Amino acid sequence: MSIADLRKEYTQGGLLEANADPDPIRMFHLWMEQAMGAGVPEPNAMTLATCTPTGVPSARIILLKGFDNRGFTFFSNYESRKGEELNANPFAALVFFWAELERQIRIEGRVERVTDQESDEYHASRPRGSQLGAWTSWQSEVIPGREVLEKRLQEFQVRFGDGPIPRPPHWGGFRLIPEKLEFWQGRPSRLHDRLRYSRVEYTWTLERLSP
Numbered sequence: 001m002s003i004a005d006l007r008k009e010y011t012q013g014g015l016l017e018a019n020a021d022p023d024p025i026r027m028f029h030l031w032m033e034q035a036m037g038a039g040v041p042e043p044n045a046m047t048l049a050t051c052t053p054t055g056v057p058s059a060r061i062i063l064l065k066g067f068d069n070r071g072f073t074f075f076s077n078y079e080s081r082k083g084e085e086l087n088a089n090p091f092a093a094l095v096f097f098w099a100e101l102e103r104q105i106r107i108e109g110r111v112e113r114v115t116d117q118e119s120d121e122y123h124a125s126r127p128r129g130s131q132l133g134a135w136t137s138w139q140s141e142v143i144p145g146r147e148v149l150e151k152r153l154q155e156f157q158v159r160f161g162d163g164p165i166p167r168p169p170h171w172g173g174f175r176l177i178p179e180k181l182e183f184w185q186g187r188p189s190r191l192h193d194r195l196r197y198s199r200v201e202y203t204w205t206l207e208r209l210s211p
Contacts, residue, residue, distance in 0.1 A: 010102040010186025015193035017206060024181040024197035024204055025069055028105065031183065035098045047095040048074065050085040058085065064094075065122060071177040072107060073114060075122060079170050080139035086111050092176055102186035109178040119172035131165040132156050182209070 021027040035043035044064040051057045058081060066073040072094060076083055086092060094107040113119075123131060136153045143149065178199065185193040194209035 009188055010192065011188055012102045013185060014187060015183060015185035015195055017195065017208065020183070020195050020206060022204065022206070024178070024183075025067070027183060027197075028067065028181065031098075031101075031103060031105065035101060035103075038098075038100055040098045040100050043096075043098060045096075046074075047097075048082060049093040049095070050082050051089050051091070052085055053089050058082070064096075065173070071109065071175040073118075073173055073175045075119070075171070075173045077134070077137065077139035077168075077171050078113075083139075086174060094176060104184040106180075106182040106184070107176065107178050108180045109176050111174050111176050114173035114175050116172070120167050122173060123167035123171070128165065132160070134171045135165070135168050187211075 021030065032043060042063070045061055046064050047059050048062050049057055049059040060082065062074050062076070062082075064072055065075055078087070090111045091109070092111050094105075096103075096105040098104070123134070126134075132153060135156045136149060180196060180198050182194060182196040187193055190211060192211040194211055196207050196209050197204045198207070
């Protein structure tokens with residue numbers, strides 16, 4: 001079978017305006033709860049797309065670590081490729097795809113760093129190995145081999161011993177402040193449902209997009 005012959009008919013349900021919450025954050029919360037309840041593997045995994053000031057895009061899978069009316073929060077090395085791109089061009093897009101539910105959510109908006117307190121609190125909640133990893137990795141930089149990371153990890157294990165591991169100054173959180181959210185539900189014959197929320201000052205408008 002060729003790639004062109006791969007296809008799936010989406011039949012699990014629909015998405016009508018009458019069933020959509022007027023608040024897209026509450027709608028996201030509902031869909032996230034349903035994804036977790038359905039046993040979707042890592043439902044907080046999302047694609048983060050960033051862009052350089054000259055328009056060169058890049059994308060990668062990361063994990064959502066929190067959301068509320070302020071936006072969607074994730075953490076990273078500030079000196080990584082995504083960190084540098086967000087510093088130079090603070091706009092990004094997120095995509096969640098839950099194949100088990102035949103659903104997708106797209107989110108676009110401006111990105112800002114969270115407060116130091118928020119970054120400190122999340123860092124303190126991470127497993128010790130992850131805390132050490134944040135110190136160990138020169139994220140996105142070229143290194144000559146795996147042994148470089150192993151040696152550096154050992155150095156930080158000795159440095160911190162059994163004591164607390166502070167948050168590295170080059171590591172912390174970002175928050176995407178949404179301007180648009182699109183909820184996509186697969187339907188038969190590729191006539192999918194697409195409902196898009198757009199922020200207009202302090203309110204949200206809801207529109208249906210053609211599939």
